[in-house]
Amino acid sequence: MARxxxxxxxxxxxxxxxxxxxxxxxxxxxxxxxxxxxxxxxTREEIAHARHLLGLDxxxxxxxxDFITSVPRGDFGLSIQQRRPALxxxxxxxxxxxxxxxxxxxxxxxxxxxxxxxxAATHRNGALDHLSRLGSLFLQSMPSFWxxxxxxxxxxxxxxxxxxxxxxxxxxxxxxxxxTLAAAPLAQNVRLIRSGLLEVLQQxxxxxxxxxxxxxxxxxxxxxxxxxxxxxxxxxxxxxxFMLSGTLVIETVFSWPGLGRLMVQAVPGRDFPVIQxxxxxxxxxxxxxxxxxxxxxxxxxxxxxxx
Amino acid sequence: MIRLGRHGVxxxxxxxxxxxxxxxxxxxxxxxxxxxxxxxxxRLTPPMWMDGGSxxxxxxxxxxxxxxxxxxxxxxxxxLLVGFAAxxxxxxxxxxxxxxxxxxxxxxxDLLMRVGDVQxxxxxxxxAIAVLSVxxxxxxxxxxxxxxxxxxxxxxxxxxxxLSLRQRDFVEGAxxxxxxxxAILWRxxxxxxxxxxxxxxxxxxxxxxxxxxxxxxxxLGIPPPAPSWGAMLDEGRNYLTTGWWLAxxxxxxxxxxxxxxxxxxxxxxxxLDPRVERGM
Numbered sequence: 001m002a003r004x005x006x007x008x009x010x011x012x013x014x015x016x017x018x019x020x021x022x023x024x025x026x027x028x029x030x031x032x033x034x035x036x037x038x039x040x041x042x043t044r045e046e047i048a049h050a051r052h053l054l055g056l057d058x059x060x061x062x063x064x065x066d067f068i069t070s071v072p073r074g075d076f077g078l079s080i081q082q083r084r085p086a087l088x089x090x091x092x093x094x095x096x097x098x099x100x101x102x103x104x105x106x107x108x109x110x111x112x113x114x115x116x117x118x119x120a121a122t123h124r125n126g127a128l129d130h131l132s133r134l135g136s137l138f139l140q141s142m143p144s145f146w147x148x149x150x151x152x153x154x155x156x157x158x159x160x161x162x163x164x165x166x167x168x169x170x171x172x173x174x175x176x177x178x179x180t181l182a183a184a185p186l187a188q189n190v191r192l193i194r195s196g197l198l199e200v201l202q203q204x205x206x207x208x209x210x211x212x213x214x215x216x217x218x219x220x221x222x223x224x225x226x227x228x229x230x231x232x233x234x235x236x237x238x239x240x241x242f243m244l245s246g247t248l249v250i251e252t253v254f255s256w257p258g259l260g261r262l263m264v265q266a267v268p269g270r271d272f273p274v275i276q277x278x279x280x281x282x283x284x285x286x287x288x289x290x291x292x293x294x295x296x297x298x299x300x301x302x303x304x305x306x307x
Numbered sequence: 308m309i310r311l312g313r314h315g316v317x318x319x320x321x322x323x324x325x326x327x328x329x330x331x332x333x334x335x336x337x338x339x340x341x342x343x344x345x346x347x348x349x350r351l352t353p354p355m356w357m358d359g360g361s362x363x364x365x366x367x368x369x370x371x372x373x374x375x376x377x378x379x380x381x382x383x384x385x386x387l388l389v390g391f392a393a394x395x396x397x398x399x400x401x402x403x404x405x406x407x408x409x410x411x412x413x414x415x416x417d418l419l420m421r422v423g424d425v426q427x428x429x430x431x432x433x434x435a436i437a438v439l440s441v442x443x444x445x446x447x448x449x450x451x452x453x454x455x456x457x458x459x460x461x462x463x464x465x466x467x468x469x470l471s472l473r474q475r476d477f478v479e480g481a482x483x484x485x486x487x488x489x490a491i492l493w494r495x496x497x498x499x500x501x502x503x504x505x506x507x508x509x510x511x512x513x514x515x516x517x518x519x520x521x522x523x524x525x526x527l528g529i530p531p532p533a534p535s536w537g538a539m540l541d542e543g544r545n546y547l548t549t550g551w552w553l554a555x556x557x558x559x560x561x562x563x564x565x566x567x568x569x570x571x572x573x574x575x576x577x578x579l580d581p582r583v584e585r586g587m
Contacts, residue, residue, distance in 0.1 A: 011424070018425030022434075029441050036441065137573075141566040143517045143537070145524055146558035149544055153554065157547050165547075245432035249521050253544065263433070264525050267440040279437045283428045 004298055004305040012291045017068075019283040023276050024067045028060075036272040071280065077273040081266070086273035090259060090281050097168060098247055098258035104178035105243060109185040110236065116186075117193025118220055124198065132190055139187035145249040148180040152253075166255035177254040181246050185239045192235055196228030203227070230301050237293030241286050317574030323567025331383035338377035339363065343532040346372030351550045367552045369542060375552065378534035379560050385523075385535040386564060389450055390516040396454025398508050401461025402500065406492050408462065409469025416466070423459040431456050432521055439527045446529050449522060453515050460507055468500045502579040509572035513565045520561055536561050 027033040034051040042050065051057050054077075055066060070076075076086040120132040139147075155176060156165035164173050200206060201224050209223045210216075247260030255261070263278040297304045330337065340346075340363075350372040353360045360367065366375040408416040435452045442448045472478060473496070481491050522528040523537030531538060536557040543553025 014421065015424050015428050018422070019428050022425065022429070023437070026437050026441055029438070137566065137569060138562070141513065141569050142558065142562045143520050143524075143540075145521065146540060146554075146561065149540065149547065149554045149558065153547050153551055157551070241427075241430045245430040245521075248432050248436065249524060252525060263436065267436060267525075267527065270440070272440075275437055275440060279429070279433055282430055282433045286430060287428050 001298065001305065005295065008291055008294055008298075012287050015287050016284055019287075020068060020071050020280060021064075023279050024064055026279075027272060027276065033272075036270055076277040076280075079274045080271045081269045081274070086271075086277040087281075089274060090262065090277040093257065093259040093262040094281060094285075097256060098251070098260060100174065101177055101181060101247065101251070101256060101258060102240075102243055104174055105181035105185070106236070106240075108178055108182035109189055109239075112182075113186055113189035113193055114225070116190045118197065118225070120190060120194040121197035121201070122216075122220065129194075132194070136187035136191050139183045143249075144180055144184060144246050145253045147183055148176065148250055148253040151176050151180060166253075168256055177250055177256050180253070181243060181250050184246070185236075185243060188235070188239060189232065192232055193225075193228060196231055197224055200224045200228045230297055230304065233293055233297055233300075237290045240289050244282050244286060314574070316570050320567040320570030320574070323563060324571065327383050327564050327567070328387060330380055331387055334377075334380040334384060338374070338380045339365070340374035340377045342373060342377040342381040342534045344373065348372065351546070353550075354552050366556050367550070369539070369553055370546060370550070375539075375556055378539055379536070379556060381534040382536040382539060382557065383560070383564070385446070385529050385533070386516045386519060386561070389446070389453065389519040390512045390568075392450045393453035393457065393515045393519075394508050394512045396450065397457030397511070398461050398504060400455070401458035402465045402497070402504060404458065405462035405465025405467075406469050406496060406500065409466035410473055410488065410492055410496070412470075419462065420466070423462055426456065426459050429456070431518060435518070435522060436525070436527055439522065444522075444527045444530055446533075449519060449528055453518055457511060457515070460511070461504060464503050464507060465500050468503065469496055472496050472499055506572060506576045506579055509568060509575055513568040513572065516561065516565055516568070 027036060034047050034054065034056050055063060058066075074085075074087045076090075078084060079086045079089055082089060116132055120129045123129050152165045155163040163176050164170075165176070167173055197220070201220075206219060206224055209219045214222075244260075247256075247258060248264055249260070250256070251258045251261035252264050259278060259281065263275060263282075266272075266274040266278070294304070334342075346368070349361075349364070349368055350370055352364050352368040352372075354367045355362050355365045357367075364374050364376070366379070368374055369378070404419055408419045431453075434456055435449075438452050439448060442452075469492075478491060478495050481495050486494075519528055519535070520537030520540070523535040524541045526538075526541065528537055529535040539557040540554060543550065543557070546553055
């Protein structure tokens with residue numbers, strides 16, 4: 001287990017290093033990062049001055065070393081729009097707004113998926129199974145932000161403001177964006193739990209549990225579901241990536257004051273320190289969650305430790 | 308009965324895709340109006356079956372008086388072009404790298420797979436937005452960005468298949484007969500790698516169309532006034548109370564097209580990949 005942990009940890013650190021390197025080079029795709037790091041109204045002299053101040057007139061490897069050593073210290077430079085360090089701004093938007101939204105969505109996508117997946121599996125090829133298949137297909141085929149717009153149209157416009165269309169601050173504000181963000185992972189989870197259960201329900205220990213007279217509910221929830229959880233856990237970790245992408249559009253739709261909306265709003269203002277910090281934070285979150293999922297999976301199931 | 312039903316469903320999917328392609332190709336002939344011409348006198352005209360609607364604008368007009376049907380027809384061009392072109396880029400790059408990595412193994416293989424791990428750490432839209440904010444939004448840039456970010460899945464599948472194929476008798480046989488590596492990869496391994504790749508590619512066309520719509524919705528896709536379904540939704544979202552049709556129809560168009568592609572993908576998966584349980 002210790003070796004497994006160490007290997008996974010080294011791998012995660014490597015990936016984060018790669019991420020920071022990619023972020024360093026994104027800004028240099030056009031050749032002149034200075035143009036992105038100063039105010040758009042800056043004169044040529046001001047840009048030249050900034051280039052010198054930011055060390056952009058030094059050789060590329062020196063700049064890279066500089067960047068790769070400042071990032072671990074949390075130094076992404078000053079936000080161009082707010083004129084204060086970029087990372088704290090990013091973290092203020094991540095916590096609590098985006099964390100709240102993402103956690104609510106993960107809980108919804110998991111808690112609703114378990115009974116729906118069980119019903120689909122136990123009524124295999126029945127009407128309920130087909131209905132859940134159709135529902136999943138539809139939810140996975142629509143852009144999440146459009147689902148959000150339609151929910152607003154129904155709950156905020158047609159039903160006369162039953163739920164608020166935008167803003168944050170109360171549980172009622174959280175409902176629509178969390179539902180929207182949860183929709184696609186929910187659809188995926190239901191199908192996963194169903195196929196996982198169907199596989200597990202054919203195993204010998206399930207037959208044994210049935211043979212000893214356990215009620216079907218006990219067989220499904222106590223024995224089968226627990227063993228179908230491994231792949232489900234892994235996919236939940238991966239689907240966080242889609243969810244993080246989802247926050248960009250969904251926070252924009254619902255004017256949710258989180259990291260996704262911050263990043264989107266930083267683009268027209270060309271606030272590159274904020275964009276860079278946001279990209280790194282998004283990627284680190286993703287790597288960290290998948291590391292945790294792997295470790296938990298490894299703790300629960302020794303077979304997972306070899307991978 | 309279920310088999311017949313599945314074929315029928317897949318056929319419906321094919322019809323949706325082909326139908327969209329035909330409508331997109333014939334957009335200049337079919338569109339009732341110029342998709343980018345403003346007509347402020349008839350702005351926010353509702354669909355024709357509602358009070359105040361007119362047969363000249365079957366699905367109404369937007370806030371600048373532009374015809375919604377025409378914009379939908381031209382928007383289909385963007386969605387289809389970006390969806391298929393980006394997946395072609397991703398598939399070509401990914402399969403080529405995966406074949407080489409799987410066939411030769413060693414350091415190159417390690418390096419490619421580690422680069423893939425780094426790539427996968429970026430949520431797609433996050434990376435796309437960062438890159439587009441530097442390069443600028445344009446049709447070409449959107450295709451390149453969505454294409455380049457998508458290579459890893461193809462590389463991983465192609466690599467895994469190649470690993471299991473390169474020791475097989477028919478490959479050993481070809482090698483014994485003096486075939487060169489390039490010929491073995493191209494003639495003997497690639498054809499066996501393509502079926503699973505096709506399945507994945509189909510689903511990613513659907514996902515890429517949604518990604519393009521998301522980018523356009525955020526103002527980072529195809530620059531206005533060119534019609535794109537995502538951009539239409541962006542323009543419509545501020546008029547939910549006065550012009551609900553602006554937010555409804557482009558979304559329905561995306562849903563229909565993506566649904567059609569996913570149905571075909573499901574069918575292909577069942578047909579090409581016997582390992583997957585039928586009825587999933």
